[in-house]
Amino acid sequence: MKVLKFGGSSVASSENINKVIHIVKKSAKKSKIAVIVSAFGGVTNLLLEAGDLACANNKFYLEKLQDIEERHLQIVRELISINSQSSILGTVKKMLNKLEDILEGVFLINELSNKTADKIVSFGELLSSYIIAEAMKNNNLDVSLKNTKELIFTDENFSNATVKFKKTNTAIEDFFTQSKNKIVILPGFIAATNKGETSTLGRGGSDYTAAIITAATNAEILEIWTDVSGMFTANPKFVKQAFPIKNISYQEAMELSHFGAKVLYPPTIQPVLEKEIPIVIKNTFNPKEEGTLITKISTNKNPIKGISHIENMALITLEGSGMIGIPGISKRLFGALSQEKINISLITQASSEHSICIAIDNIDTEKAKLIIDEEFVYEIQQHKVKPLHVEKNNAIIALVGDSMKSHQGISGKMFSTLGKNNVNIRAIAQGASEKNISAVIAHKDVKKALNTLHSTFFENQVKQLNLFVVGVGNVGSKLLNQIKNQQQYLVDNLRIQIRIIAITNSKKMLFNEDGIDLENWKTPLENAENLDMSLFHTKIIELNYRNSIFVDNTANKNIANLYANYLKESVAVVTCNKIACSSNYSNYLNLKKLSRAYNAPFLYETNVGAGLPIIDTLKNLIASGDKVTKIQAVLSGSLNFIFNNFNANTSFFEVVKQAGVEGFTEPDPRIDLSGVDVMRKILILARESGMKLELEDIKNESFLPKSSLNTDSVEDFMDTLKNEATHFNKIRDKAVTNNCRLKYVAELNNGNAKVGLNEIAPNHPFYNLEGSDNIVLFFTERYKQQPLIIKGAGAGADVTASGLFADIIRIGNN
Incomplete structure (x- = not known):
């Protein structure tokens, strides 16, 4: 026999229910099956809201009731053929009338006990199981409906009842031994006390129902059908590269479930774990997907099976010198929290015993602070213990895997990965079994942390x-x-x-x-x-x-x-x-x-130098212990282009204009021609060499006439280049007479820096510098006689972009 459980999303609409019927029909060909169903998606919340409104004497509970009725009647009309609808609609309405009577009672007395709340929410599963069973009959399937109130028995702890397994197992065994139908539909989540009163199994109750029936019947497998294709390596809503885990152990599944993997609720596993019955998580909407198989021992060799997290956590710390060496502090702390039914998700304590740090849900922080400060009021008054320290808006992130203990360095890899991405760790917990390594981080860092860890442990290190x-x-x-x-x-x-x-x-x-x-x-x-x-x-x-x-x-x-x-x-x-x-x-x-x-x-x-490795080379020289004594450089690709193309056939104005068109100058050419751009570059090189200089410390020997320096706009500046043609021609002609070429040179020597237009003789390395190229000569203690030379294209959009690209790649390789 197989047990199939379908969650709320799987039965949220008539379209989805038809998918369920198709899956059940196919499965029933091979073996007898029990099908446990949840309430239609969203109905449980509507029932709870209706109960709360009725208790608050708010007549809007009737609107919620109306929504519930319309939802169920619509699904009946869409699923069942017209000839068969009448009696089914009548039964559904009778059940809804009972629900209305209970809600009306709550409304009249303004009281909603857990016992009554269980009765109210049970209608979700009772209605869905009845309608689905009738829909299957309508599809000519051999099916019967069995109320789990007649099979699962609990104590009277309403809303979170404890199962009485001896009586329950006997009832389940007897029923399925006698049942002749191929398919049995059962409502999940609900049970009954010895007195026959409705009780519920709490959060994850439908999964728990399925596990109880699986274990009691010694079924061959438990299939949990949901809206995802198994348990994922991480939450796919946060990590797009996450993928389903093919095989995982019971213990690993429980760890992942505890830390937020919501496709499974940890207590679900316990009944089947004891019988070592496999569980498979499958996707109702993509039944061909393999899903996740949960067994006693996983065949998956990766030591890390998944990364999970819990959001909305608060970190609370009890600390003080008065705790050191005093027995019973932990007992009092945890006892106080236990009395208020506050769940603890993580505990960490330093070996010095100076502090105890625990993580709880954000919503419990005020209650926790009040009860703990009250418990330790004497120690706080005596300044032996500080008032409880509370930090909200945190999250717990956890690596899970049975085999982590036999693989060295996983903790180090986890924490270094988070550290490199500036995810601050507030607390760490790791048990001796090493199935789980947990860390508390800021809530805002959850997505980043999940993605970085997933990349490190599951991806090809891209x-x-x-x-x-x-x-x-x-x-x-x-x-x-x-x-x-x-x-x-x-x-x-x-x-x-x-x-x-x-x-x-x-x-x-x-x-x-x-x-x-x-x-x-x-x-x-x-x-x-x-x-x-x-x-x-x-x-x-x-x-x-x-x-x-x-x-x-x-x-x-x-x-x-x-x-x-x-x-x-x-x-x-x-x-x-x-x-x-x-x-x-x-x-x-x-x-x-x-x-x-x-x-x-x-x-x-x-x-400096667009795509040329000038700064990087200088950094490496300094890092290796070398010391810069002098730098000589042509650092302006635009000025080099301008003076290389300024000749008797082309005016200075025309060359500057051409440089702008070709993208060698800034949109405002005054930045280039005034020397400010080169001043900035030699200043940056001086600073990278370890010198403390400001821009005003650099001497600027400008070649521009005063009329050009005093302009207020680019247009006026360009006009002066026309008007001052004689000035620029004299500079050019003088260099030609001296058999020199004009280069705009930056120099750093003995802590002094200057920039200016120089006449360069034929024997100088700068003489043959063509086009818009840059050149830098580094004179250092190691390169005393012959400088280290870097030369190449130093201007233009392509080479500048390639330099930026190289820096981006440099970060990627770090």
Whole structure:
């Protein structure tokens, strides 16, 4: 014989019930079956609400009753052929009239005892089992209906009764021995006392009913049919990569169920566990799925079977020097909580005995604090114990697996994974059996924690990076295109998956929690919500994704001023915007400190030399113990392009204009030509070398005439380049006469920095620097005579985007 149990979601509608009938019909071909059904989905809540309203003398209970009636009558009409409906509708109405009489009594006396509440909620299963049995008869199945009040007997602890197994098992054995029908339908959840009064089995009662009948009949298997395809490696609502566990042990299933895996309720397993009867969790809506098989010993070799969690937990701590070495403290604490029926989900105590920390449900915190402070009032008055400390809005996250004890390093792997993603652990609990490692974390970190742990223990170590990209103009659009083209390569070769969660331009911002389609983002961005950088920040923090990266492709000071806000929230920052690192030294230093303190990378390789590895090389030199003595560099790709193309046939104005068209200069060319951009770059290199310099410490030998320096707009500035053509021609002609080329050079020497236009002789490394290339000469204690040279393209959207991309990959490889 088999036992099949169908939950509320499986019987929530006539369409779903027809799926149940199909499953039962197929199963009954092979063996005799018992079918336990829950109330129709949502009906139990309606019954409880009706009872509460009636008790509160609120006539709206009649509306709830009307909803219940309409729901059941509609399902009858949809399931049963018209010729057979009349008698069934009549029986349903009679049952509902009894329910109405009970509710009316509650309404009149304004009292709702647990005993009466059990009678009220029992109607859910009584009605559903009757209607489903009739629907099966209507489908010509060999079926009978049996009320579990006649089979399962309990004490009088109404609403959470304890089963009297000896009497119950005898009744079940006798009934199924005599039953001749192929299929028996039974209501779950409900039972009876010795006096015949209705009682219920509490939370998970229908599962429990099924397990009791399975054990009493020595059935070959218990099938629990629900709306998911088994027990998952993690909650699929939080972890999209979660998958069903094929096989799991009873103990592992109980651990996962205790920690929030709601497809199974822990007491359900006990009756079948003793008989070692297999349980299978199946999906009513996808019956071909394999589901999860629960047996005594799992064949699954992974030491970690699942990751589960409990939300809405409070951490309460009793501490004080007066607890050390005093026997009975724990007994008093747990006794006080037990008297108030407060359940404890986690316990941890330091070996010093200075404190005891426990986790309970948020809703019990006020009651717990009141009762415990009262229990220890004397010790609190004597300052031997502190008043109970309460921290709400936490969650417990747990790794579960029978074989963890025989695999070294799992705890370390768990905690290091959480630590790397800045998930703070408030408390830890692990039993000697090592079936479960639990940690208390902030509720806001649950999704991040589940995903990072799932990636570590169940996935092929593909690291997911979540990008929030500000600026999709010249550089930003190139970056998105490069990421799109390399996505599969990164997954296949570097085990990195990049998702673009948000993008902005100067007016709009677009979010997609599942990742923006990089084949089609321009139109959605045009139609997205208006840009609000404060709201943009709020959304990123609320999403709280693992490996979040804020990517700044702008030259905007206001955006640069936001970096600290992101780093404080453990969001990495990747930027080509030089303003932050060239701002006042204290801000530069603070960003570095925040990056270290919150384990949030702050990368800005493209601040100097676009995609060239200039900053990274300098960092490695310093980290290896070398010391920079001098830096000489051509750091402006735009100025190098301009002076390489400025000749007798082309005016200075025309060359600057061309540089702008080709994307070598900033939108405001004054930033490049004034030397400010190069000043920022040499300042950043000086700071990375360990020097404490400010922007004003750098000497700027400008080649621009005063008329150009004093303009108020880009248009006026460009006009001066026309008007001052003689000035620029003189500079060019002088260099030609001296057989030199013009290069805008930045120099750092003995702690002093300067920038300016230099005439470069043919024997100098800078002389043959072509196009928009950059070059840096590092003179160090190791590179005294011959400098370390880095040379290559130093401007342009493509190379800048590739530099940003490299920083993003660097985070992924960390």
